[in-house]
Amino acid sequence: MTTVSLIGAPTDVGASVRGAGMGPDALRVAGLDEALRAHGFEVIDRGNLAGPPNPWNPSVNGIRHLQEVVQWNRAVFDAVSTSLAMGHVPLLMGGDHCLAIGSISAVARQCRQERKNLRVIWLDAHTDVNTETISPSGNIHGMPVSCLLGHGPADLVGWSGERAAIAAGEIEFIGIRSVDAQEKQAIRALGLQVFDMRHIDEHGMRNTMTEVLQDVDEDTHIHVSFDLDCLDPMEAPGVGTGVRGGPTYREMQAVHGDDRGHRAAGLARRGGDQPGAGRAQPDGGTGCGIHPEPVRRLDAGALGLRHGRVGA
Numbered sequence: 001m002t003t004v005s006l007i008g009a010p011t012d013v014g015a016s017v018r019g020a021g022m023g024p025d026a027l028r029v030a031g032l033d034e035a036l037r038a039h040g041f042e043v044i045d046r047g048n049l050a051g052p053p054n055p056w057n058p059s060v061n062g063i064r065h066l067q068e069v070v071q072w073n074r075a076v077f078d079a080v081s082t083s084l085a086m087g088h089v090p091l092l093m094g095g096d097h098c099l100a101i102g103s104i105s106a107v108a109r110q111c112r113q114e115r116k117n118l119r120v121i122w123l124d125a126h127t128d129v130n131t132e133t134i135s136p137s138g139n140i141h142g143m144p145v146s147c148l149l150g151h152g153p154a155d156l157v158g159w160s161g162e163r164a165a166i167a168a169g170e171i172e173f174i175g176i177r178s179v180d181a182q183e184k185q186a187i188r189a190l191g192l193q194v195f196d197m198r199h200i201d202e203h204g205m206r207n208t209m210t211e212v213l214q215d216v217d218e219d220t221h222i223h224v225s226f227d228l229d230c231l232d233p234m235e236a237p238g239v240g241t242g243v244r245g246g247p248t249y250r251e252m253q254a255v256h257g258d259d260r261g262h263r264a265a266g267l268a269r270r271g272g273d274q275p276g277a278g279r280a281q282p283d284g285g286t287g288c289g290i291h292p293e294p295v296r297r298l299d300a301g302a303l304g305l306r307h308g309r310v311g312a
Contacts, residue, residue: 004041005083006033007092008048009076013068014098014141017240024048024093032093044088049075059138062131063153069140070155073102077159080106097128100144100225101152105159107223108148108166117220120148120171121212123255124227125178125243127187127194134182145171149190168192172212174255175200175230178243197245205247205254 008024028045036043051072055065076092080103083090092103104120111118122128122145130142131151140147140156147156148171150164157163173194179187187194195208203211216222229239232246 001040001042003086003088004036004043005086005088005090006043006045007076007079007083007090008046009051009072009092009095009099010048011051011054011072011094011099012096013052013054013065013072014139014144015096015240016137016139016141018054019238019240020094020096021054023095027093046079046083049079051075062133062135062138063140064138065140066153066155069098069101073099073105073156073159076102077106081109084110096141097124097225097227098140098144100128101147101156102159104144104148104223104225105165107221108160108162111221112161117217118166118170119213119216119220119222120166121222121224121255122171122173123175123224123230123252124173125175125229125246126227126241127173127176127179127183127192129183129186129190129192130180131186134180134186136180146186174208174212175247177245178241197247200247200251205251209255 006028008028010021010024012018012020025048033043033045049072052068055068057064060066072095076099080090080092084106090103090106092099108118110116126142128142128145129149130136131146132138132143132153135142143152146152148165149168150157150162157165159165168191171192173192173196176194176196195212200208213222228236229241229243230246231252232248233239233242233244235246235249235252236242
């Protein structure tokens with residue numbers, strides 16, 4: 001039986017508004033544990049990690065709360081690494097999206113040790129490819145991909161054993177519709193592949209997922225990082241950075257329905273930077289897990305999570 005380790009990271013230290021720290025307990029209230037058990041998984045709830053409070057300070061040299069972000073991500077990195085070493089599937093519940101730095105770095109290190117390929121599926125309204133030199137706000141929740149590609153602050157790169165935890169060809173973006181002007185230039189310069197909402201509108205979500213997974217083989221671990229604001233605000237109103245024109249709940253079901261039996265390296269959940277609450281979401285968050293068995297349909301619809309506003 002596959003064992004899923006639930007790991008809560010209740011912080012909004014990398015975000016611009018309060019609320020993301022409520023995500024882990026909101027998912028518990030929504031019935032995540034029970035839903036996973038109903039689908040035949042053994043579940044161990046590791047509780048919530050501890051870390052520094054959000055000081056809500058202005059940016060320094062283009063970055064807000066760097067040391068606090070480092071401490072939270074170190075806690076995430078260690079917890080995810082421990083779960084992987086135990087042969088469990090870590091499911092990280094955030095928390096804002098800066099936590100992807102620690103979780104994906106841990107997965108990338110495990111993949112290197114096992115000589116496996118890694119594919120990161122980044123479901124988000126934003127690409128999060130800002131750096132301290134181009135970010136309009138200095139919030140690190142807009143910078144995790146840059147850090148994972150080795151272009152972030154020295155304190156946030158190199159955790160996987162290499163300066164870049166992932167290469168540009170190892171991450172696919174889905175649902176993108178809000179990108180800063182200089183961030184667009186960075187995306188082109190880095191050669192990142194982005195399936196934006198226009199692509200999804202023109203080709204459909206199922207065809208988009210076929211494109212995303214077409215070169216994935218049995219030696220590839222799939223890590224899903226899902227920001228709740230990937231969904232349209234009509235579906236997920238409780239987010240701090242919502243952008244109209246996103247995928248519907250039904251379209252998101254097409255994402256989990258096309259895993260094609262490949263081994264999954266992570267299905268995570270995050271609160272989506274919500275200022276109050278969000279709906280129970282399909283596979284949300286910055287999370288990870290490498291496991292030899294297929295991890296299928298870890299999402300709200302398939303798992304039967306209770307829908308409606310969580311914690312409202």
